[in-house]
Amino acid sequence: MGLKDGGFISHMSDVATKMCWENRQHPNIVRLFQILLKRDDLWVKFDRYGMMRPTKGIAFKQNNDDGSVILVDKPEWRSKSNWLHWDQWSIDNEERHKSRGGLVNVPEDDPIRKEIKQIHVRRGSFVIWDSRLPHGNFPNQSDRFRIVQYIAFESAKEDDKYKLTNRIDAVHMRTLNSKADEQLAAIPEPQLTELGEKIVGLRSWKTNEKV
Numbered sequence: 155m156g157l158k159d160g161g162f163i164s165h166m167s168d169v170a171t172k173m174c175w176e177n178r179q180h181p182n183i184v185r186l187f188q189i190l191l192k193r194d195d196l197w198v199k200f201d202r203y204g205m206m207r208p209t210k211g212i213a214f215k216q217n218n219d220d221g222s223v224i225l226v227d228k229p230e231w232r233s234k235s236n237w238l239h240w241d242q243w244s245i246d247n248e249e250r251h252k253s254r255g256g257l258v259n260v261p262e263d264d265p266i267r268k269e270i271k272q273i274h275v276r277r278g279s280f281v282i283w284d285s286r287l288p289h290g291n292f293p294n295q296s297d298r299f300r301i302v303q304y305i306a307f308e309s310a311k312e313d314d315k316y317k318l319t320n321r322i323d324a325v326h327m328r329t330l331n332s333k334a335d336e337q338l339a340a341i342p343e344p345q346l347t348e349l350g351e352k353i354v355g356l357r358s359w360k361t362n363e364k365v
Contacts, residue, residue: 179350195359201304206294232293241285
């Protein structure tokens with residue numbers, strides 16, 4: 155899962171869970187991206203969850219029969235403390251950065267690091283940023299889990315049959331892949347609204363008909 159390095163949980167679980175789909179297809183969320191991207195026909199990307207384990211005051215059972223626990227700090231479980239980066243490919247060396255997922259780290263001596271600010275939000279808040287801007291997260295130094303869902307949209311490309319087919323296959327992965335079916339057996343199929351069908355490619359924005 156990469157909890158130490160980046161705190162990411164694979165997109166397979168994200169595609170499958172009920173709550174992630176309720177968030178993705180919420181009319182207010184979709185409308186917000188439509189306003190920002192200045193178009194209505196959008197596709198949602200199949201992103202991941204970010205989860206950081208608690209690193210202070212973690213309860214561990216002791217090796218005895220009385221059920222007692224001991225509180226332990228685990229600073230080694232913290233993610234990187236200076237993970238400022240761009241989510242994009244370098245134009246002058248695209249192939250090299252593709253293998254790294256398009257992530258480009260901001261150099262340690264870059265003056266922009268002096269401008270880093272933490273954004274404090276309440277639970278359930280929705281924070282928006284452009285991935286072409288440098289961004290990152292801070293290590294979890296508390297005794298509780300910290301989890302976020304990443305939601306991103308792009309322009310719909312209904313005429314690109316290859317991309318459209320891949321999106322439809324991703325939604326129906328449990329019927330196409332025996333391994334996925336085994337992993338997702340306990341998770342119900344996503345219940346998509348008409349808007350939800352449009353943002354994943356199952357319904358056309360142009361004709362409003364199912365694909």
